Amino acid sequence: MDADREGGRRRTPGRAAYVVCGAVLLAGCASMPDSGDLRGVDSTPRQDTQVRVFAMPPQDDAEPTDIVQGFLEALTSDDPNYETARKYLTGSAAKKWQPGLSTTVLDDGPGADVLRPADRAQSEDTSFTLFGTKVAVVDGQQSYAPASGAYRETVHLVQDKKTKQWRIDSLPQGVVMGKSDFQRNYMAVNKYYFASNTKAVTAPETVAVADPVYVRERVDPMTQLVRSLLKGPTSWLDPVVRTSFPTGTALRSGVSSLAPDDRNTLTVPLNAKAKHVGTDQCKAMAAQLLFTLQNLTPAVDDVELQSAGRQLCSATESDADGEATRGSVKNPEFLYFVDGEHRLVRVPAEAVAGGPKAQPVPVPGALGEGDKDLRSVAVSRDEHMAAGVSLDGTSLYVGSLVSGGSLGDPVLVSSGKTAGDRLTTPSWDTEGDLWVADRNPVDPRLLLFKEGAGKPLVVQTPGLDGRIKDLRVAADGVRIALVVEKGGKQSLFVGRIEREGRAGDPQSVSVRELRATTPDLEEVTTMSWAGDSRLVVVGREQGGVQQTRYVQVDGSTPEGPPPAALTGVKEIAASEDDEMPLVAYSEDGIVRLPSGAQWQKVDADGTAPVYPG
Structure with a gap:
């Protein structure tokens, strides 16, 4: 899904097909030899974007090659918090690893070479070099940027002295995957902010500016997108736009997911930072939300903002269009x-x-x-x-x-x-x-x-x-x-x-x-x-x-x-x-x-x- 609407209609991503990938089922997923150099860790072939991919945890007594393979597969799954991927890591590595810092996109899935083979009889550690050709990087603000050049990173594995199970104890931050897996996992959407020093000559309203970001398509994209909007614009756009949300505004503690009701109304509970906003400011906040959510499904026709246990305001799409002008309309x-x-x-x-x-x-x-x-x-x-x-x-x-x-x-x-x-x-x-x-x-x-x-x-x-x-x-x-x-x-x-x-x-x-x-x-x-x-x-x-x-x-x-x-x-x-x-x-x-x-x-x-x- 691209960030701009086509034909003025919301697009509706369906949920029709499912694929399970992991250590057990490998057909159509990344392939890796059982021993020796790991080459050709191919990206999952391009599938319909509606395909679901589930990761499998490591099997008992899995070889280092299987651990690396399973971990790379888990990075391309629809696991919301990468919990299955963390099972391939040691406890300390799992705590230090921050997958949300970046997503590196390669032309094909990451290949891997054995940097130092493990002799199970003599060694308790081994290393692999992940490699590929970079296409793009999505940063911690979910902002996409083309990239080029070689990708080379090292993962190090150790064998637990008690359980004798191999696990990754050192790895690069963020996640890495091939281009087709990225296209299947992520969708482009626009956040909207207001131009800070621009007004349209044709209307008294301020001007809405699109800020494109990428979110994981099958991991509650609506909630991801709202959280991203509240955090503020990406650094490239920030100098020329403003947000109507007070500094520090976030979803209320304990709110893990957002979804519209059967009337297509989305209720957004905010923290106490927003409790003192006036009606005009609240309407502008609602406009930003409605502009931002217009590409997602189910359709959101109006939003209701809450803070400190009370309703701040509600707004419909027509209300939002009265707050700001956009080129696309x-x-x-x-x-x-x-x-x-x-x-x-x-x-x-x-x-x-x-x-x-x-x-x-x-x-x-x-x-x-x-x-x-x-x-x-x-x-x-x-x-x-x-x-x-x-x-x-x-x-x-x-x-x-x-x-x-x-x-x-x-x-x-x-x-x-x-x-x-x-x-x-x-x-x-x-x-x-x-x-x-x-x-x-x-x-x-x-x-x-x-x-x-x-x-x-x-x-x-x-x-x-x-x-x-x-x-x-x-x-x-x-x-x-x-x-x-x-x-x-x-x-x-x-x-x-x-x-x-x-x-x-x-x-x-x-x-x-x-x-x-x-x-x-x-x-x-x-x-x-x-x-x-x-x-x-x-x-x-x-x-x-x-x-x-x-x-x-x-x-x-x-x-x-x-x-x-x-x-x-x-x-x-x-x-x-x-x-x-x-x-x-x-x-x-x-x-x-x-x-x-x-x-x-x-x-x-x-x-x-x-x-x-």
């Missing part, structure tokens, strides 16, 4: 693109989504009715303003979408010598500010225009290694996706937008802690936000062909099929509202991808499609 009115005459035109969103067909018409104002030839455009999120880059890439124009409006002089002119060294496609954020990058090699800059006008603010980009080729600001206004080019290779990064100064009037803006989201691609042709924490990317691996895929902002791959194949894609547009279809500019002009269908032509002569943003 903001419906665009139009799809926009540049027509064959290089003017800005639009088509009603309902027509793009499969409603009655409509012909594209020029937008009101100078960008649609004037004489400026455009190559790329962006429309503000309230659809009142638009920005366009001239056909040669040198000039950026901004105008209102009002009939008869004048355009005036460009707000920015690039002096790059070639079209590829000039201005990128612009992008509007939720505050109504306009972002664009000047690719001039002599003076490459990322720029921000307050409300699309005035003198541009130079955005600081510490850690940026390369030149910005393309950019898109997320609907939440606190994250930005950048395609960065260096040495002929393009990479997709997501950075955190930090604003110094008052909301709406920052004194400085910076993009920090860029995170790679597609480390396996050497070419990124185009990209767009496609959900609260998801992007759609068109690119190519080394030696491969062009492909279109979804990626999460943390670099993980969401579950589900990629978009239908389309050749010759030059630009792609998606809406954070996942009920809107993908739109692309390809060899066939402007095309759209309705749900469950193939690509369909919208306009043969059009280019540069965009949704608002």
